Amino acid sequence: MSDVLVVAEHRQDSLRDVSFELVTAGRNLADEMDGTLDVAVISGAVESFAEALSLDGVDRIHTVDYGDEFNHDVYTQAVTQLHDAVDPTVLLLPNSVNGLDYAPAVATRLGLPYVSDTVDVEWDGEGVVTVREQFGGKVETVVGVDDDAAVVSVRPGAYAPADTDGTASVVAFDAEIETDAVLTDVRGFEEVAGGDVDITEADVLVSVGRGIEDEENLDLIFDLAEALDATVSASRPVVDDGWLDKGRQVGQSGKVVTPDVYLAIGISGAVQHVAGMKGAETIVAVNTDPNAPIFDIADYGVVDDLFDVVPELIEQLG
Amino acid sequence: MKVLVTAKQVATVDDDDFEVGVDGVDEQFLEYDLNEWDEYAVESGVSFAEECDDDVEVVSVTIGPEQTEETIRMVLAKGVDRAIRVWDDALDEDALRDVETKAALLEAVAERESPDLVLTGVQASDDGLGATGVALAATMDVAWAAVANDVEIDADAETVHARRELEGGLEEVTDVALPAVLTIQTGINEPRYASLRGIRQAQRKEILPLGLDDLDVDATQLKRRLSVKSTRVPETTSTATLFEGEADETATDLAEMLRDEGVTAE
Numbered sequence: 001m002s003d004v005l006v007v008a009e010h011r012q013d014s015l016r017d018v019s020f021e022l023v024t025a026g027r028n029l030a031d032e033m034d035g036t037l038d039v040a041v042i043s044g045a046v047e048s049f050a051e052a053l054s055l056d057g058v059d060r061i062h063t064v065d066y067g068d069e070f071n072h073d074v075y076t077q078a079v080t081q082l083h084d085a086v087d088p089t090v091l092l093l094p095n096s097v098n099g100l101d102y103a104p105a106v107a108t109r110l111g112l113p114y115v116s117d118t119v120d121v122e123w124d125g126e127g128v129v130t131v132r133e134q135f136g137g138k139v140e141t142v143v144g145v146d147d148d149a150a151v152v153s154v155r156p157g158a159y160a161p162a163d164t165d166g167t168a169s170v171v172a173f174d175a176e177i178e179t180d181a182v183l184t185d186v187r188g189f190e191e192v193a194g195g196d197v198d199i200t201e202a203d204v205l206v207s208v209g210r211g212i213e214d215e216e217n218l219d220l221i222f223d224l225a226e227a228l229d230a231t232v233s234a235s236r237p238v239v240d241d242g243w244l245d246k247g248r249q250v251g252q253s254g255k256v257v258t259p260d261v262y263l264a265i266g267i268s269g270a271v272q273h274v275a276g277m278k279g280a281e282t283i284v285a286v287n288t289d290p291n292a293p294i295f296d297i298a299d300y301g302v303v304d305d306l307f308d309v310v311p312e313l314i315e316q317l318g
Numbered sequence: 319m320k321v322l323v324t325a326k327q328v329a330t331v332d333d334d335d336f337e338v339g340v341d342g343v344d345e346q347f348l349e350y351d352l353n354e355w356d357e358y359a360v361e362s363g364v365s366f367a368e369e370c371d372d373d374v375e376v377v378s379v380t381i382g383p384e385q386t387e388e389t390i391r392m393v394l395a396k397g398v399d400r401a402i403r404v405w406d407d408a409l410d411e412d413a414l415r416d417v418e419t420k421a422a423l424l425e426a427v428a429e430r431e432s433p434d435l436v437l438t439g440v441q442a443s444d445d446g447l448g449a450t451g452v453a454l455a456a457t458m459d460v461a462w463a464a465v466a467n468d469v470e471i472d473a474d475a476e477t478v479h480a481r482r483e484l485e486g487g488l489e490e491v492t493d494v495a496l497p498a499v500l501t502i503q504t505g506i507n508e509p510r511y512a513s514l515r516g517i518r519q520a521q522r523k524e525i526l527p528l529g530l531d532d533l534d535v536d537a538t539q540l541k542r543r544l545s546v547k548s549t550r551v552p553e554t555t556s557t558a559t560l561f562e563g564e565a566d567e568t569a570t571d572l573a574e575m576l577r578d579e580g581v582t583a584e
């Protein structure tokens with residue numbers, strides 16, 4: 001019996017940041033429960049991963065030495081079996097792309113309630129209480145779980161990574177993977193082609209979002225970029241629509257950029273976008289919606305219509 | 319071959335000054351539309367059917383009250399052959415928040431329809447749960463792949479060659495055995511606009527309403543384990559300097575600020 005079980009995530013021989021963030025979330029929660037924190041690591045170089053995960057506040061690490069990279073069928077089976085053995089009150093999983101690919105299946109197999117993409121997980125003495133966002137971050141809801149146990153996924157970046165060494169014990173867990181139930185064949189990875197510009201090299205980025213409405217209006221953005229000697233980047237919808245190539249996409253599934261100045265024009269500031277630009281030195285936002293989350297991280301802002309502000313700005317810079 | 323596509327009608331908050339109650343945003347501030355991710359799932363299904371010479375039937379399923387039929391007609395106008403709408407008075411918000419409830423309902427629909435492939439969106443833009451497709455696959459006990467941004471269906475080999483969009487511009491190349499559930503990522507295709515002809519045809523297509531009894535779903539299969547304790551507009555952590563005034567004034571402030579930052583073309 002344990003209180004919190006965290007499942008780490010890794011790819012191409014490295015643990016991903018979210019693993020260390022989950023340790024912080026898990027330890028906080030375990031403290032509130034006066035309890036223990038277990039961490040599991042599945043596939044890949046489990047021995048060395050376990051060493052890196054032996055962090056302050058981690059009580060035990062379970063290693064499942066099976067295969068190299070993530071396969072959701074293997075993870076689902078291994079985590080379900082581990083859950084039976086460890087019997088945690090809360091199972092904490094990452095709300096990463098791979099988390100999206102196995103966490104709901106684990107909850108289903110275990111018959112447990114599932115709360116996804118939480119930005120805060122707490123124990124109120126009786127049950128799990130989480131905070132999650134709705135409507136792209138415009139609204140926050142406090143969601144409680146009415147059950148004895150729960151599966152909760154945590155948004156990457158929501159917690160600071162744990163980094164103090166600890167002395168966890170490491171136990172090998174002998175998961176019985178039923179190969180007939182492995183219905184997906186993960187063949188490998190491929191890097192998405194880059195495109196003609198490297199937005200990660202730019203000192204100044206003029207970044208355009210769905211607020212631009214129409215492909216033809218992009219001229220306005222390129223004119224502004226020219227006036228600032230800047231490079232044009234974009235949020236996902238502009239790339240999805242095929243108006244700009246994938247190499248210009250900023251965010252979780254695009255590029256991570258750290259320019260001196262990042263102008264977000266008609267971009268709401270969704271978490272997957274912010275993941276790619278929060279490291280910019282100075283962030284400037286132009287958006288009609290004063291509640292847009294982009295203003296939470298902006299240094300300067302104008303709450304107004306981009307079609308009024310941007311032409312004026314071009315003129316003034318000209 | 320048969321493709322089942324899930325299509326959710328989502329709410330969007332379309333007012334800057336919306337108000338929230340305990341359970342969520344007040345109804346009067348909400349507008350309704352087809353979920354962005356589902357648009358791409360619908361397009362995947364319809365374009366696959368068009369590419370195949372033998373007949374592929376594309377059926378959509380929506381869980382929602384009668385008012386969702388407006389959204390369902392849009393889906394039919396884009397080329398889906400017929401639609402199923404699941405609703406029952408027993409389906410309150412608490413039940414629909416628990417993904418196991420949705421998975422049970424959709425599984426019952428899948429049982430009825432026996433699709434070879436189920437397409438869902440990665441997530442719904444309103445509550446962003448991102449769980450329905452994979453939970454459904456696990457409930458149906460079939461294969462799945464989440465966050466697919468490329469899908470090639472090889473019906474003869476009973477396999478889908480898919481790519482999963484990972485973080486940082488990396489993709490996972492995956493083969494998935496049919497039958498399967500795929501959750502579709504935006505950008506995978508170019509969702510079409512409904513043509514006038516499509517809109518006319520949609521009026522004649524079937525929207526079959528199904529309740530719990532029709533689906534043989536027991537009220538005890540409806541779980542309600544997640545409860546919303548409060549809803550709030552997040553406290554802004556903004557420390558931004560906001561420039562105010564007419565556009566020419568704010569543009570002047572912006573230009574000055576940018577010059578101070580050392581940003582100019584000269």
Ligand SMILES: Cc1cc2nc3c(=O)[nH]c(=O)nc-3n(C[C@H](O)[C@H](O)[C@H](O)COP(=O)(O)OP(=O)(O)OC[C@H]3O[C@@H](n4cnc5c(N)ncnc54)[C@H](O)[C@@H]3O)c2cc1C
Binds near residue numbers: 238267441
């Ligand atoms: C797995 C996954 C990965 C993702 N990866 C990425 C990623 O890498 N990068 C990314 O960007 N997104 C990513 N997303 C999508 C993300 O969730 C958002 O949907 C997206 O970032 C929204 O882009 P946006 O801000 O341009 O559009 P919206 O959220 O629609 O915002 C448009 C903004 O423009 C404003 N606006 C409208 N008209 C005007 C006007 N005339 N003047 C001024 N402002 C105006 C609006 O107020 C609004 O705030 C991902 C999602 C998922 C599920």
